[in-house]
Structure formats: structure tokens, C-alpha cells
Amino acid sequence: MEAAQEITSTFKILMVGDSNVGKSSILLRFTDDQFLPPEETSATIGVDFKVKMYDVDGKKYKLTIWDTAGQERFRTLTSSYYRGAQGVILVYDVSSRETFEHLSNWMEELNTYCSNNDVVKMVVGNKIDKEAERQVTRKEGAEYARKHQTLFLECSAKTKIGVQQAVEELVNKIVDTPSLWRKSSPNKGTVTVNDSVPSGLGSGCAC
Numbered sequence: 001m002e003a004a005q006e007i008t009s010t011f012k013i014l015m016v017g018d019s020n021v022g023k024s025s026i027l028l029r030f031t032d033d034q035f036l037p038p039e040e041t042s043a044t045i046g047v048d049f050k051v052k053m054y055d056v057d058g059k060k061y062k063l064t065i066w067d068t069a070g071q072e073r074f075r076t077l078t079s080s081y082y083r084g085a086q087g088v089i090l091v092y093d094v095s096s097r098e099t100f101e102h103l104s105n106w107m108e109e110l111n112t113y114c115s116n117n118d119v120v121k122m123v124v125g126n127k128i129d130k131e132a133e134r135q136v137t138r139k140e141g142a143e144y145a146r147k148h149q150t151l152f153l154e155c156s157a158k159t160k161i162g163v164q165q166a167v168e169e170l171v172n173k174i175v176d177t178p179s180l181w182r183k184s185s186p187n188k189g190t191v192t193v194n195d196s197v198p199s200g201l202g203s204g205c206a207c
């Protein structure tokens with residue numbers, strides 16, 4: 001019988017952005033390939049997280065993806081969300097210019113709490129299925145990302161287009177940035193740099 005493959009590392013990925021842009025929906029699409037109709041969704045309170053295994057180049061990585069509340073009143077313990085994160089996805093809604101304009105607030109928060117310059121950032125414009133209601137062009141999104149030196153992608157949690165690709169690109173970049181996760185290797189084999197528990201108080205913080 002074949003031995004279970006060892007986990008090379010655990011990555012913490014954080015999703016931030018205004019309320020209603022679709023962070024929970026992107027996460028649900030990525031982990032469970034599901035999309036809930038509007039009447040079945042509710043605002044995230046505090047933080048939620050899901051775990052998914054991800055294989056790249058014959059190595060297994062454990063992704064803990066944290067979905068944070070967009071609504072200010074539900075955001076508590078903000079600094080602990082960012083602690084230990086190797087990747088952050090900043091989400092806006094392409095059919096809401098306001099959510100795009102608020103990206104600078106999220107970027108500021110990220111830069112405040114995440115002092116590690118290597119942390120991989122990705123800007124994601126969601127809801128591209130609402131093309132007729134689009135308020136932010138792809139070019140504007142790409143330009144913002146270029147200016148802030150982040151990855152960029154547009155997606156739709158509803159139709160699923162771009163969702164898998166967004167997470168994959170982010171994770172591949174983290175894998176390509178060993179300084180982010182090869183910090184406190186306890187041995188030469190498995191490396192785990194932070195907890196996957198929602199407290200976010202993992203050891204070997206990247207931020």
C-alpha cells in the first residue's frame with residue numbers, strides 16, 4: 001500500500017474586500033464548486049475559513065483560505081487575520097465602482113498589518129457575468145494591479161470562470177517565493193509555518 005503523501009507546507013490565504021463583492025461565493029466555488037443563490041447567502045461575521053489540498057509539481061500543499069467580513073461592524077481582530085498570511089486576495093465587484101475605489105482602503109489595511117513585502121497580493125474583479133452592469137473595465141483593474149505590483153484576474157463565482165485560475169496563480173507565486181514559507185523549518189522534510197486554526201496565532205509568521 002502506498003504511503004500517504006506528506007504535506008510540504010500549509011499556506012494561509014486571506015480574502016478581503018467590501019461587503020457583497022462575493023468573497024464567500026468565490027471561496028465556496030473554489031472549495032466545493034457551488035454557488036448559492038442570493039436568498040441563501042448571508043454576510044460573513046468575523047471570519048470563516050476553509051481548507052483545501054493543492055498539488056503542484058508532485059508536492060502537496062494545504063491551503064487554509066480565510067474569508068473575512070466586509071462589513072466594518074463584523075470586523076474584529078483585524079490584525080490577527082493578516083498574521084501569518086502568505087497570500088492576500090483583494091476582491092472588488094466589477095459592477096460596483098465604489099467597491100473598486102475602496103480597494104485603496106483594503107490595500108492600506110493590508111500594508112499596515114502585513115509588513116512582509118514578499119506577501120503575494122492579488123486583485124480580483126468578481127461578477128463578470130454581470131457584463132451589462134459593468135462599471136469597472138478590465139483595463140482599469142489591470143492598471144490598478146500593475147500600479148500596486150499585484151497579480152490580477154477577473155472572475156465570476158456564479159459561472160465559475162476564472163475562480164480556479166485565480167487561486168492557482170496566487171498559490172504558484174507563493175510556491176515560487178520560498179522566503180515566505182521556508183522560515184522555521186523544524187526539519188528538512190515537512191515545513192509548516194502557521195496554524196490553520198481560525199485564531200490565526202500560528203508560529204513562524206510571514207507577516
Ligand SMILES: Nc1nc2c(ncn2[C@@H]2O[C@H](COP(=O)(O)OP(=O)(O)OP(=O)(O)O)[C@@H](O)[C@H]2O)c(=O)[nH]1
Binds near residue numbers: 022026044
Ligand atoms: N451575479 C453574480 N452574483 C454574485 C457573484 N458572486 C457573488 N454574488 C452574489 O453577491 C452577493 C454577495 O455575495 P457574498 O459571497 O456573500 O459576498 P461577500 O463579499 O462574502 O460579503 P460579506 O460576507 O458581507 O463580506 C450574493 O447575493 C451572491 O449571490 C457573481 O460572480 N456573480
